[in-house]
Amino acid sequence: MVKAAYLHIPFCEQICHYCDFNKVFLQGQPVDEYLQSMNDELKNTVEAYPPTQLKTIFVGGGTPTVLSIQQLEIFLISINKYLIPRDKGLEFTFEANPGDLSEDKLKLLLDSGVNRISFGVQTFDDNLLQAIGRTHRRKDVFQTVELAKKVGFTNISVDLMYALPNQTVASFKESLDLAFSLNVEHVSAYSLIIEPKTVFYNLMRKGKLQLPTQENEASMYELLMAEMSGHGFIQYEISNFSRKGFESIHNLTYWNNEEYYGIGAGAHSYVDGKRITNAGPIKKYMSLVETTGFPYVETHSVDPKERMEEELFLGLRKIEGVSKSHFYEKFGIDIQTVFVNQINEQIAKGLLEEKDDFIRLTHKGKFLGNEVFQAFLL
Known part of the structure; x- marks a missing residue:
């Protein structure tokens, strides 16, 4: 039974140097037509696989909040139309970049059922933010988190990264201290992984990327766990920490090896015992939805042996x-x-x-x- 829905907005105003997610520059893209294709895919998906036990919705990217307020409204109406009825305890998360969200956008999100915001902070070091290709700065984090609280959000998560180029243990400690000062409910913290087809990968191949040593990376992770515990956060997964009761239901769906929808270009689904991959290129995605109703480019039936492997491979990420x-x-x-x-x-x-x-x-x-x-x- 499907427990979760992930919806992918692939548009960005700036491509981060480490990112290998399915994304494109916003300028010149058929955003309105893409949202219509997502609407059609979502409609066809819930008809084919009714969401009898949906517990969580997550909108990621890309940068979902680059949508205009009119586009956001259309998108949120579509989600509410096809993923309702929802019980009152449903978790509805929207990813956002600090500095991207106006008060009007935040109010629209809250009024449309979004009850959790996940901010891609990564670091509070302005020099590092510039080095990794982020457009926001430290001050934007504080302003946007404060604005989200003012509007009425009571479940806020921030993403941090460590083992970034030229990052020191001391600078990571400063980022942790500043994250704690935000008084949010959830923190995800990941070490940098150099992926192919990224700016950092090309720099690394040319010998132009200065990364911390493995010893320093391990020291940062040790520091992370100690500081999180000391500030009242529970580590419930290798890279995720929360106040009691604020664990990410969406992430736990993956780690518990449960089924989920994946809507949008490049998204992945796990429904009816099948793992399904959507077309990544925007035009191909839209064309497949228009001609077949579904943007699938690969469908794999998971046999019992694979399911048992995945139960361990995914489940051991949980601290329990x-x-x-x-x-x-x-x-x-x-x-x-x-x-x-x-x-x-x-x-x-x-x-x-x-x-x-x-x-x-x-x-x-x-x-x-x-x-x-x-x-x-x-």
């Missing part, structure tokens, strides 16, 4: 880990029967541990998560 009893209920087989060798190997390395009903990462394992996850791909 993977429930042995839930695994049995879901698949009708003991987790130890399927993965006994992998579990024992990772326990012997000190990367996994068993705690009551759960198999979870150790403190050491949090630093080597990708190595642990890969071990469960049979």
Whole structure:
């Protein structure tokens, strides 16, 4: 059963140097026509796979808030039309760049059911912001978060990054201190990963990208966990921290290996036991929706073996880990029967541990998560 919906707005006014998400420059793009295609895809999707247990909606990008207020209104009407009825506890998140949101846009979002804002802060160091291709500055973060609170938002998340070019442990500590001063409910913090087809990738290949050492990156992550705990944030996933009760329901849908819609160019869905990939290029996406009703370019039926692999690969990202009893209920087989060798190997390395009903990462394992996850791909 579908638990979540992700909707992708691929337009940006500036392309960040590290970003490999599906995105295009806003100028000259058929934005209105794209929103109509999203409306049509959404309508066809909910008819094909009715959302009986929808708990969370997430609008990401790109930069969703580059839409004009008129475009935002049309888009939000479409979401409300096809993803209702919604229970009152539904989480509805909108990604935003600091500095992009006017009071009118924020009021429109709130009045349209959006109850959670996720700001892409990344760092509070203005020099670093410029170096990574961000258009906002430190002052914009404080002004926009304050404005969101004034309008009535009570669930605000900020994204931070570490291991950025020339970033020091001290400068990351300053960003954490400033993030805490915002008094928000949720923080996501990710280390920089250099992806192909990005500005940073090209600079790295030319030897022009000065990155922190692995030791400094590990020190930043250690600092992150300690500071979050010291300020009352619960680490519920490798890179995510929240006040009690403010965990991201949307992200947990992925890590719990549950089904979700993916609407928009380049989006991915997991519905009816199938993983589906949408066309990425805007024109191809729109053309497929117009001619076939769906923009699918790849559909893969997930077999039981893959589902069990994904249960571990995704579930071990959660700090609580993977429930042995839930695994049995879901698949009708003991987790130890399927993965006994992998579990024992990772326990012997000190990367996994068993705690009551759960198999979870150790403190050491949090630093080597990708190595642990890969071990469960049979």
